[in-house]
Amino acid sequence: MAFLDITGVSKRFGGLMALSDVSLQVEKGEIFGLMGANGAGKTTLFSVIAGHVAPSAGEVVFNGTRLTGLSPSRICRLGLCRTFQIVRPFAGLTVAENLRVAALYGSGRKLSAVEIARVVDAALEAVDLSDRRHLDAAQLTLSGQKRLEIARALATGAQLVMLDEVMAGLNPTEVSAMLATLERLRGDHRLTFVIVEHVIGALMTLSDRILVLDHGECIAFGTPEEIGNHDRVAEVYFG
Ligand SMILES: Nc1ncnc2c1ncn2[C@@H]1O[C@H](COP(=O)(O)OP(=O)(O)OP(=O)(O)O)[C@@H](O)[C@H]1O
Ligand SMILES: [Mg+2]
Numbered sequence: 001m002a003f004l005d006i007t008g009v010s011k012r013f014g015g016l017m018a019l020s021d022v023s024l025q026v027e028k029g030e031i032f033g034l035m036g037a038n039g040a041g042k043t044t045l046f047s048v049i050a051g052h053v054a055p056s057a058g059e060v061v062f063n064g065t066r067l068t069g070l071s072p073s074r075i076c077r078l079g080l081c082r083t084f085q086i087v088r089p090f091a092g093l094t095v096a097e098n099l100r101v102a103a104l105y106g107s108g109r110k111l112s113a114v115e116i117a118r119v120v121d122a123a124l125e126a127v128d129l130s131d132r133r134h135l136d137a138a139q140l141t142l143s144g145q146k147r148l149e150i151a152r153a154l155a156t157g158a159q160l161v162m163l164d165e166v167m168a169g170l171n172p173t174e175v176s177a178m179l180a181t182l183e184r185l186r187g188d189h190r191l192t193f194v195i196v197e198h199v200i201g202a203l204m205t206l207s208d209r210i211l212v213l214d215h216g217e218c219i220a221f222g223t224p225e226e227i228g229n230h231d232r233v234a235e236v237y238f239g
Contacts, residue, residue, distance in 0.1 A: 003028040009058030011044055018044040020216045031193045033207030040213040042196040046162050050082040051075045077108030081158035083149040085165050089137035096133040099123050099155045106156025123151040143174040160192040167199040
């Protein structure tokens with residue numbers, strides 16, 4: 001069975017089908033890209049997987065456990081964590097304190113003070129925020145806040161991290177740096193990622209496989225190269 005196995009997930013908001021019969025399998029250690037125009041259903045799919053939104057149909061199985069009906073905190077403790085499209089660190093807490101909260105409450109393990117300090121240090125290091133650990137989280141640049149979102153996921157001990165537009169609003173230099181960070185995380189920390197990104201170049205570079213959603217339906221699935229040559233994708237994206 002795949003690490004993350006999504007079968008026939010649909011989500012209806014009133015008269016709108018935000019997701020229609022979506023199925024996908026993510027293997028351990030891969031970077032799985034999710035693509036689609038505004039309103040395609042990408043964030044809704046993340047919300048269903050992470051337990052923030054109940055699906056109208058279908059099921060999600062992570063690492064052998066059925067997630068449907070579980071709370072977001074329970075799902076996080078199973079090792080599956082998401083970042084939010086709109087970053088929301090705890091303002092008034094420092095960068096390191098934000099990570100301490102994640103390590104304390106997100107992991108589901110009882111950690112000693114020494115272990116928590118070690119987890120926080122490792123998360124800071126992993127996203128290159130060590131030098132900004134004492135800064136109020138609200139004072140970070142957007143790029144820094146996106147890194148903090150990733151670090152918070154790491155501090156919970158997540159094995160699979162869903163990243164919702166971590167490149168959005170970053171300048172080209174910051175995008176390159178973020179690409180390098182994510183590649184390193186996959187390599188060194190053996191993490192699995194599902195990423196949503198409008199920065200198509202970055203998505204193509206990072207992803208092993210990509211699924212394209214359009215109005216809640218899967219319209220294409222394949223390697224970045226296959227997606228780049230896909231007629232229907234070109235039509236949806238470029239008219
Ligand atoms: N809580 C909600 N209630 C009603 N409709 C919703 C809700 N959340 C999302 N939608 C609708 O579902 C559709 C899919 O939204 P979603 O946010 O998943 O798209 P997206 O692919 O993440 O778009 P974007 O690229 O703009 O972030 C949209 O039409 C949106 O308006
Ligand atoms: Mg979205």
